[in-house]
Amino acid sequence: MSQRHRTFTMNTEHGVVPDGREPSLINLYRRLIPDWTALAHKGGAGRVAVVGGCLEYTGAPYFAAMAATYTGADLAYVFCEQSAAIPIKAHAADLIVIPTMHASEARIPATNQREGPVDRVLAEQADAPPPPTSLPAETDDAYAVHIFGQWLPRLHAVAFGPGLGRDPRVLGAVQHMLAMAVEQRVPIIIDADALYLLGVAGRAGDDTRLSRALAARRQRESAHGGAATTAAAPLVLTPNAVEGNRLLHSFQSAAVERLLEEVLTAADLVVEKGTLDRLHFCATDARYPSPLLCSERGSPRRCGGQGDVLCGALLTSMAWAHRCLDESVRRHPHRYLAAAHGACRLTRIAARMAFAERYRATVASDVLAQVGPAFRTLECEPATPPTRVVQAGTFADASDEQR
Numbered sequence: 001m002s003q004r005h006r007t008f009t010m011n012t013e014h015g016v017v018p019d020g021r022e023p024s025l026i027n028l029y030r031r032l033i034p035d036w037t038a039l040a041h042k043g044g045a046g047r048v049a050v051v052g053g054c055l056e057y058t059g060a061p062y063f064a065a066m067a068a069t070y071t072g073a074d075l076a077y078v079f080c081e082q083s084a085a086i087p088i089k090a091h092a093a094d095l096i097v098i099p100t101m102h103a104s105e106a107r108i109p110a111t112n113q114r115e116g117p118v119d120r121v122l123a124e125q126a127d128a129p130p131p132p133t134s135l136p137a138e139t140d141d142a143y144a145v146h147i148f149g150q151w152l153p154r155l156h157a158v159a160f161g162p163g164l165g166r167d168p169r170v171l172g173a174v175q176h177m178l179a180m181a182v183e184q185r186v187p188i189i190i191d192a193d194a195l196y197l198l199g200v201a202g203r204a205g206d207d208t209r210l211s212r213a214l215a216a217r218r219q220r221e222s223a224h225g226g227a228a229t230t231a232a233a234p235l236v237l238t239p240n241a242v243e244g245n246r247l248l249h250s251f252q253s254a255a256v257e258r259l260l261e262e263v264l265t266a267a268d269l270v271v272e273k274g275t276l277d278r279l280h281f282c283a284t285d286a287r288y289p290s291p292l293l294c295s296e297r298g299s300p301r302r303c304g305g306q307g308d309v310l311c312g313a314l315l316t317s318m319a320w321a322h323r324c325l326d327e328s329v330r331r332h333p334h335r336y337l338a339a340a341h342g343a344c345r346l347t348r349i350a351a352r353m354a355f356a357e358r359y360r361a362t363v364a365s366d367v368l369a370q371v372g373p374a375f376r377t378l379e380c381e382p383a384t385p386p387t388r389v390v391q392a393g394t395f396a397d398a399s400d401e402q403r
């Protein structure tokens with residue numbers, strides 16, 4: 001990674017956020033967890049959805065939706081491109097998989113071709129339209145938008161992106177679905193290919209449905225003096241180092257903080273994944289300056305799919321933070337920060353446990369399997385929030401800090 005990404009430095013002036021802040025983030029996270037007695041009906045602990053999955057990537061939406069379920073959501077839906085539905089259903093009977101988006105014609109495998117599977121994949125890749133650099137205002141996949149619109153009012157949080165791919169027709173439909181979720185005021189996670197979508201269709205100058213929905217949201221939320229209202233639902237962006245720099249480039253932002261000020265709102269968060277996770281947000285409280293670090297020890301294994309597990313943990317945690325029945329928690333200015341910090345810790349504890357058991361053979365399925373035990377650790381251990389503060393800057397290379 002080039003030097004320009006390595007601009008974060010530990011700032012000892014800010015120092016370590018001491019334990020015992022009232023309430024500490026982990027204590028606040030624990031107050032978000034639905035009470036067993038409150039779970040009188042299926043769906044009470046969350047109905048969440050992942051919009052993602054295409055011909056190439058069926059693991060990513062599976063990991064994200066299952067991680068949401070293992071974190072505690074009662075029902076997890078996957079809205080995927082048609083060809084991904086059967087493989088995802090085959091991965092997990094626990095998921096409700098709804099074939100939704102249609103890929104461009106060139107990407108649909110021809111069933112009457114005489115070539116073998118490898119020839120066919122290569123032919124598909126050669127025929128595949130290039131990823132779009134901009135998207136039209138309208139979609140020709142009205143079916144996908146309609147289906148998603150029918151389910152949306154029942155959902156408590158939606159994650160866009162895991163395994164979505166870059167097919168222009170799919171991205172065209174998904175920008176409408178994302179705009180609908182923004183208008184619905186439901187917590188949204190924007191991950192993986194949906195971060196790419198945001199970069200090509202979410203800028204102020206883009207003549208797209210998504211850009212207009214984000215502008216209207218900013219206007220609506222800024223009417224409250226810049227502070228997040230209790231009704232505001234967060235947008236949570238989860239870039240890795242490469243996605244983060246692509247995002248800053250698309251929005252011509254010099255730093256994540258500029259992105260938050262100019263594109264997002266006071267309710268929103270950017271979770272920058274890496275050696276340490278950095279949680280960026282609009283800080284109004286000197287006790288929790290942005291970015292806040294999650295330095296929970298994770299795993300040295302960098303297998304694919306770990307970001308999807310984090311996406312699912314965030315999905316359930318954000319749904320809980322948004323719907324929390326405890327009025328004092330619902331009004332707490334840091335409830336979304338606590339939800340994100342808890343999800344980051346949960347994922348890293350699960351990765352650490354998986355690595356301890358599987359070492360070099362650790363894969364995302366092993367991390368997923370540890371989400372349940374990791375949750376118990378998070379829920380029951382004494383509160384020791386490992387939070388530190390660094391200077392604001394651009395996205396960092398994952399290799400730029402030592403724990």
Ligand SMILES: NC(=O)C1=CN([C@@H]2O[C@H](COP(=O)(O)OP(=O)(O)OC[C@H]3O[C@@H](n4cnc5c(N)ncnc54)[C@H](O)[C@@H]3O)[C@@H](O)[C@H]2O)[C@@H](O)CC1
Binds near residue numbers: 161162305398
């Ligand atoms: N089993 C599956 O179905 C999986 C599917 N995935 C999906 O695959 C699609 C493409 O994801 P990509 O992540 O490849 O995205 P991109 O196509 O944007 O590629 C990003 C590249 O950056 C590299 N990279 C990531 N973090 C880095 C770091 N800290 N420093 C240097 N390089 C870094 C990656 O190796 C990758 O080659 C997405 O839809 C994603 O959700 C992944 O989630 C992995 C698992």
Ligand SMILES: Nc1ncnc2c1ncn2[C@@H]1O[C@H](COP(=O)(O)OP(=O)(O)OP(=O)(O)O)[C@@H](O)[C@H]1O
Binds near residue numbers: 240273277
């Ligand atoms: N160098 C690292 N050391 C320890 N943990 C890391 C490191 N980099 C990332 N992580 C952790 O791994 C998880 C996934 O982050 P990663 O950067 O791999 O996401 P991603 O590239 O989007 O994943 P995916 O393969 O699912 O697309 C996060 O919980 C993050 O905290």
